[in-house]
Amino acid sequence: xxxxxxxxxxxxxxxxxxxxxxxxxxxxxxxxxxxxxxxxxxxxxxxxxxxxxxxxxxxxxxxxxxxxxxxxxxxxxxxxxxxxxxxxxxxxxxxxxxxxxxxxxxxxxxxxxxxxxxxxxxxxxxxxxxxxxxxxxxxxxxxxxxxxxxxxxxxxxxxxxxxxxxxxxxxxxxxxxxxxxxxxxxxxxxxxxxxxxxxxxxxxxxxxxxxxxxxxxxxxxxxxxxxxxxxxxxxxxxxxxxxxxxxxxxxxxx
Amino acid sequence: xxxxxxxxxxxxxxxxxxxxxxxxxxxxxxxxxxxxxxxxxxxxxxxxxxxxxxxxxxxxxxxxxxxxxxxxxxxxxxxxxxxxxxxxxxxxxxxxxxxxxxxxxxxxxxxxxxxxxxxxxxxxxxxxxxxxxxxxxxxxxxxxxxxxxxxxxxxxxxxxxxxxxxxxxxxxxxxxxxxxxxxxxxxxxxxxxxxxxxxxxxxxxxxxxxxxxxxxxxxxxxxxxxxxxxxxxxxxxxxxxxxxxxxxxxxxxx
DNA sequence: CCAAAAGTGTTTTAGTTACACCCATGG
DNA sequence: CCATGGGTGTAACTAAAACACTTTTGG
Numbered sequence: 001x002x003x004x005x006x007x008x009x010x011x012x013x014x015x016x017x018x019x020x021x022x023x024x025x026x027x028x029x030x031x032x033x034x035x036x037x038x039x040x041x042x043x044x045x046x047x048x049x050x051x052x053x054x055x056x057x058x059x060x061x062x063x064x065x066x067x068x069x070x071x072x073x074x075x076x077x078x079x080x081x082x083x084x085x086x087x088x089x090x091x092x093x094x095x096x097x098x099x100x101x102x103x104x105x106x107x108x109x110x111x112x113x114x115x116x117x118x119x120x121x122x123x124x125x126x127x128x129x130x131x132x133x134x135x136x137x138x139x140x141x142x143x144x145x146x147x148x149x150x151x152x153x154x155x156x157x158x159x160x161x162x163x164x165x166x167x168x169x170x171x172x173x174x175x176x177x178x179x180x181x182x183x184x185x186x187x188x189x190x191x192x193x194x195x196x197x198x199x200x201x202x203x204x205x206x207x208x209x210x211x212x213x214x215x216x217x218x219x220x221x222x223x224x225x226x227x228x229x230x231x232x233x234x235x236x237x238x239x240x241x242x243x244x245x246x247x248x249x250x251x252x253x254x
Numbered sequence: 255x256x257x258x259x260x261x262x263x264x265x266x267x268x269x270x271x272x273x274x275x276x277x278x279x280x281x282x283x284x285x286x287x288x289x290x291x292x293x294x295x296x297x298x299x300x301x302x303x304x305x306x307x308x309x310x311x312x313x314x315x316x317x318x319x320x321x322x323x324x325x326x327x328x329x330x331x332x333x334x335x336x337x338x339x340x341x342x343x344x345x346x347x348x349x350x351x352x353x354x355x356x357x358x359x360x361x362x363x364x365x366x367x368x369x370x371x372x373x374x375x376x377x378x379x380x381x382x383x384x385x386x387x388x389x390x391x392x393x394x395x396x397x398x399x400x401x402x403x404x405x406x407x408x409x410x411x412x413x414x415x416x417x418x419x420x421x422x423x424x425x426x427x428x429x430x431x432x433x434x435x436x437x438x439x440x441x442x443x444x445x446x447x448x449x450x451x452x453x454x455x456x457x458x459x460x461x462x463x464x465x466x467x468x469x470x471x472x473x474x475x476x477x478x479x480x481x482x483x484x485x486x487x488x489x490x491x492x493x494x495x496x497x498x499x500x501x502x503x504x505x506x507x508x
Numbered sequence: 509c510c511a512a513a514a515g516t517g518t519t520t521t522a523g524t525t526a527c528a529c530c531c532a533t534g535g
Numbered sequence: 536c537c538a539t540g541g542g543t544g545t546a547a548c549t550a551a552a553a554c555a556c557t558t559t560t561g562g
Contacts, residue, residue, distance in 0.1 A: 020317040021275040024358055063274040063356050067347030091345045091360050093321030102317050104278055106345050106358075192514085209516075210552050217550085227560095233512045234560040446541080463543075464525050471523090487539040488532040 022093075022102040026070045027058035027160065029089070029109040029167040030079060032117040033184050033200045034129070038171075040146065040164060041079060041117065042156075043126045049099050050157035054130065054146065056164070058105065071108040079120040079127065085183035086110040090166050097159050109167040111183035130154070134168055134203065144168060168201075175201055179220060182241040190228055190236035191215060276347075276356040280324045281312035281414065283343070283363040283421040284333060286371040287438050287454045288383070292425075294400065294418060295333060295371065296410075297380045303353050304411035308384065308400065310418070312359065325362040333374040333381065339437040340364040344420050351413050363421040365437035384408070388422055388457065398422060422455075429455055433474060436495040444482055444490035445469060 030041040042054040057078035061070040067088065075081050089107040097103065112120075121127055130146035133153065143161035145153050156164070174180045175198060182189075184197050195211045215221060222242050227235035284295040296308040311332035315324040321342065329335050343361040351357065366374075375381055384400035387407065397415035399407050410418070428434045429452060436443075438451050449465045469475060476496050481489035 019314050022278055022315065022317060024276055024278060060273050061276065061347070061358070063276060064349060066349050067345060067358065088345065091321060091342065093315070093324075093360070095318060095320050104315070104321070104360075106347070190514090207552060207554090208514090209554090212515075214551070231513085232561050234514050234558075236514055444541090461525060461527090462541090463527090466542075468524075485540085486534050488534090488541050490541055 020102075022104045024061045025058050025103055025105045026061055026067060026074055027056040027105045027107050027163060028071055028074050028078075028086075029056055029107065029164055030075070030081075030112065030117075030120075031109060031132075031167060031171065031184075032112050032114050033197045034114045034117060036196055036200050037131045038168065038200050039117070039129050039131050041120060041127050042130055042146065043078065044128065045157055050155075053155050053157040054128070054160075055157035056107075056160045061106070067106050071106075071110075075110060078124070080123050081110075081112065081116060081120060084110050084112045084116070085180065087170075089163070089170060092159055092163060094159065105163075107163045107166070109170065111171075111180060113184060113186050115186060132164060132168060134165070171201055179241060179243060188224055188226065188238040188240055190238060192236055194239075274356075276358045278315045279312050279357055279359045280315055280321060280328055281310040281359045281361050281417060282325055282328050282332075282340075283310055283361065283418055284329070284335075284366065284371075284374075285363060285386075285421060285425065285438075286366050286368050287451045288368045288371060290450055290454050291385045292422065292454050293371070293383050293385050295374060295381050296384055296400065297332065298382065299411050304409075307409050307411040308382070308414075309411035310361075310414045315360070321360050325360075325364075329364060332378070334377045335364075335366065335370060335374060338364050338366050338370070339434065341424075343417070343424060346413055346417060348413065359417075361417045361420070363424065365425075365434060367438060367440050369440060386418060386422060388419070425455055433495060433497060442478055442480065442492040442494055444492060446490055448493075 032039050032041075041057070043057060045051055045053050045055050057074055059070065059074045059077070061067060065073065068086075071086055071088075072082065075084065075086065086108055087110075089109050091104060091106045093104040095102060097105070117129070121129055128148070130148055133145040133147050142165050144165040145161070146156060146164070147153050171180065181194060181197050181201075185193055191212050192208075194215060195206060195208065198211070199206060220242055222240045224238045224240050226238045228238060229235060286293050286295075295311070297311055299305055299307050299309050311328055313324065313328045313331070315321060319327065322340075325340055325342075326336065329338065329340065340362055341364075343363050345358060345360045347358040349356060351359070371383070375383055382402070384402055387399040387401050396419050398419045399415070400410060400418070401407050425434065435448060435451050435455075439447055445466050446462075448469060449460060449462065452465070453460060474496055476494045478492045478494050480492045482492060483489060
């Protein structure tokens, strides 16, 4: 019942001034596939609560920016990135998810190629890379654990393990009927690389010829005529992804 | 830069007191299938903006309730319903989606059997029923139109046409790999009724024997031994849905 | 020539559809 | 006994998987 700035209610018969407003944040799960493993960029909290725990980059939504704009700003400020695939995931609004105050967070996930992932790591001393461990073989959409390069599992702040779990679930669900997989590869890539991305995300080995044909039959892949270099065996052809019609994903919010 | 009640920031280095907070609402798309058509319950706005236009039931999220709780409260207050399938859909946060103030809305959709739909209509003079028209044959997830019983198309308030469009898209996407279809039928139903629900949602006629076997092979359907009554032809067997393991859907937010 | 991975052809399988048909009920 | 929709069997089709195989490169 605080005296906030007066604004007019949206819906039938309610006065927003009568209610205290929650804070609204955006949290961002920045994912990539590196060396056959699904990874996430996290930063270490430098204050209570969850001091020292790892957390997703996030920040408050400003009054003059949309949710998508807030997510892009956070991506830019925290990871020096722009022009990456990003999509709204889910909104987490449990009353006690932040022990200090009522904070509703709109979670986003972003997908980037491993190279840009490494650039972000070098550019920021705050960011660290973690492998995502999905313990129970399949699909509950629940929380996941993270694992550092040294093989230690580490705690996550707030409900961020749950957010990450939902990001993995969404990514798995979209992988075979949308072109999200290509967002995790450079502009030119071999079919083997594409298969490694799929195998890392779904955590399942696949048959090479079957995967190959399934991808080529689906359309959207264009052979460049170029070949990979620096390998000691027969170099594979490089492909490019051409969206069939209109761009991939990027959900709207008006 | 208003002086709101002081609360402590969630994420690294930001002070929420420095920013004006948006209002947060929940809007609810209450869907059913009636006479072979996908329908929605709407209420007519009795004030500006969009005075006289149709809108989804909604309301502000209170500081002491979760988003799911807010959605259930709105369902109870506006439609006198409880215990229905409900799931978070998407959060709409365009800066100008409400011309009066910054309002972020977390959209939910709910699925109910046609009988309970009609009860809600009778219990409330404010509510009206509309058929949902998805004009462009397939899947952009964009806005839809609504059509009254008299066949008139009517305007929707705010971005509610877009919210409804996303609800239809989600429902279509979930129909064949989750048990959402059963939420739109009474406890006992014939396979024909189940097929009609699927046909209404996907807007596509299907082959009877193929549909029948697909459903029975998927498991979860139990023949009751009872038959429908009041028909002039051979009465069909009534089936019941038994969730394979754990309840259907109902996404968590902590 | 050898190792290693690229890339292709053929068979098998599983899931779905299409179509023809019989069955049960009310009038 | 006829009309109507319920319910079943069989064949055809399609997408995917498994497997065996040939090809191309670096060393």
